[in-house]
Amino acid sequence: MKVCKLHSLALAAGLLVSASAMAAGELNLYNWSDYIPQDLLKRFEKESGIKVNLDVFDSNESLLAKLKAGAKGYDVVVPSDYMVKIMIEEGLLEKIDASKMANFKLVEAPLNKPDFDPKREYSAPYMWGVTGFTYDASRVPGGKLDNSWKSFFTPPAALKGKVVALNDVAELYKAAAIYLKVDQCTEDPKQAKRIQDLLEAQKPMLAMYNSDGTIERMQAQEVIMHQQWNGAAYRTRQKLKSAVFVYPKEGIPFWNDNLVIPKGAKNRDNALKFINWMMEPKNIAEASNFTGYNNAIKGSTAFFKADLKADPAINPTAAMRALFVPSKTCSAKANSLRDRVWTKLKK
Ligand code: N2P
Numbered sequence: 001m002k003v004c005k006l007h008s009l010a011l012a013a014g015l016l017v018s019a020s021a022m023a024a025g026e027l028n029l030y031n032w033s034d035y036i037p038q039d040l041l042k043r044f045e046k047e048s049g050i051k052v053n054l055d056v057f058d059s060n061e062s063l064l065a066k067l068k069a070g071a072k073g074y075d076v077v078v079p080s081d082y083m084v085k086i087m088i089e090e091g092l093l094e095k096i097d098a099s100k101m102a103n104f105k106l107v108e109a110p111l112n113k114p115d116f117d118p119k120r121e122y123s124a125p126y127m128w129g130v131t132g133f134t135y136d137a138s139r140v141p142g143g144k145l146d147n148s149w150k151s152f153f154t155p156p157a158a159l160k161g162k163v164v165a166l167n168d169v170a171e172l173y174k175a176a177a178i179y180l181k182v183d184q185c186t187e188d189p190k191q192a193k194r195i196q197d198l199l200e201a202q203k204p205m206l207a208m209y210n211s212d213g214t215i216e217r218m219q220a221q222e223v224i225m226h227q228q229w230n231g232a233a234y235r236t237r238q239k240l241k242s243a244v245f246v247y248p249k250e251g252i253p254f255w256n257d258n259l260v261i262p263k264g265a266k267n268r269d270n271a272l273k274f275i276n277w278m279m280e281p282k283n284i285a286e287a288s289n290f291t292g293y294n295n296a297i298k299g300s301t302a303f304f305k306a307d308l309k310a311d312p313a314i315n316p317t318a319a320m321r322a323l324f325v326p327s328k329t330c331s332a333k334a335n336s337l338r339d340r341v342w343t344k345l346k347k
Contacts, residue, residue, distance in 0.1 A: 024049030027270040030066075030074040032257070033058055033212050034232075035127070037290035044277060050270045058211045059168045067092050067262055074262050075271040080255045082170070082327040084123045085116040087260065094261040096272060098124035103279035103297075111256060111296035116329065124275045126284075127231070127293035128256035129314075130247070130324065131171050134218060134233045135225040138242035145225075149179035149248045153202050155225060160205050162224040164217065167209040169342040170327070171253065172199065175227065178251040178325055185330035192337040199345050209346070218243060230313045231292030245313045247320050254324035256296070 029036075033056040041052045055074075057063045060083040067077070067087070079087055087093050098104055099120040104112070111125045133152045137143050141158050145151040153176065155163050165172055176198050177184040182191045207223055214228050218236045228236070233245035259275045261268060278284055284295045285303030294314050301309055308314055316324075330338070 024051075025267055025270055026051045026053060026075075027267055027274055028053045028055070028073050028075045029274070030055050030057060030063070030077040032056065032078060034215075035078070035257075035291055036287055040283065040286045040290070043286075044274065044283075048270075048273060048277070050267075050273065052274075059170070061169060064092075072264060073266070075265040075267040076259055076274055077262055078126055078257050078259060079123075080170075080257050080327065081114065081116045082329045084258050084260060085329040088117065088122050092263055093122045094263055094265060094268065095121050096124075096261050096275065097121055098275065101272070101276040101279065103276050106279055106281065106298045108296045108298050114256070117258075123258035123260045124279060125296040126257040126259050126278070127287065127291055127295050128254070129230045129293040130316075131166070131175065131227065131229055131253045131255065132233070132246045132248060133225060134228045134236055134243050134245045136218065136221065136240065136242050137244050139221070139224045145244075145246070147246050147249050149175055149250050151246065152225065152227060152248075153179055153198055155205050159224050161207050163202075163205050164207050164214070164223050164226045165202070165209050166211045166214075166227045168211050169338060171211075171227065172209075173338050173341065174253045174325070174327070178253070179248070181250070184325070185328050185334040187331060187333045187337065189337060192341055196341045196344065199341065203345065229293070234292035234308065234311055234314055247313070247316075247323055249323070251325040252323050254326050 027050050029052055031054060041054065044050065045052055057066065060080050063077060063079055064083060064086065101124070104120065104124070107125055111128065112120065117123045135145055141156050173195060174184045176195045177186070180194050180198060182194060186192060214226050214232045215235045217223055218226050219239045228245070230245060233243065236243045259278060261271045265271055279297055281297050281299035282303050284297045285300040288295050288300065289305050289308060292308065292314060312320060
């Protein structure tokens, strides 16, 4: 995307451009939608003199496609765990040695040495969370659904057309694999077919596949059930008290998102400054308070809003953590099976 377009986007989003900001240059941030508060970006602009332009995406796969298509002009982008690994392997990332940054000492284990980038040469942590589903208890038969992926994949007939799945192949495929007890990286066409059948059977129950606007869609009671990230679920509950976020008993995908610099970024120094700044407890806490997700920075919970700190969906108990299923980076064979399921499903 051209900088002028980014600029107008940022203006539309209400970011301030001060004279000093122009002097220190710019930072083009490409983040998930609704995933960083404008006020925090404004404060960064004020403290650093760097003007931030924000553009947004809705899945790891769209981010990858964008970078592979040769998008230039982004200085910081925000891939999840498995996608960091893919991007490293594809040579799409700058080496940033995040582990040598001043604030890196605050990164808690295990995210100081994650499998996808064990020395933190290319990435620094942003938020972490899980992907379950939310339902509106005031509108489901009997007021309660089983804590199982079954409730989402084969919902009660009364929910027909009132269920939404994320428009995200990785998230939907992983959830289906967990429910069916299939390896998320299966290379067996028979197992992939089982996932296909489950998703095809679910499709007539769905209103749509969409990863954006999940909070508003639930709060407006346009739909009754939504596959959702836990932070979005927390935000949904701020207005819709009857919203219940489910940690399915079969397991729940666990993810963590990361700040990285794409190869050839023009404002590398500003990007490094931003990444280190985001590892300050107060700054990352402000992002958590807005997004409703936890983070890996020691001392940040002291700045959390009380209800965020108290919410087990965000600060999970040991029993809940036992249900976490981390993402794996699958083989090309597994990915092509998965992508075929998706293409067929979306036809
Ligand atoms: C928020 C995006 C959450 C990121 N809209 C999930 N990895």
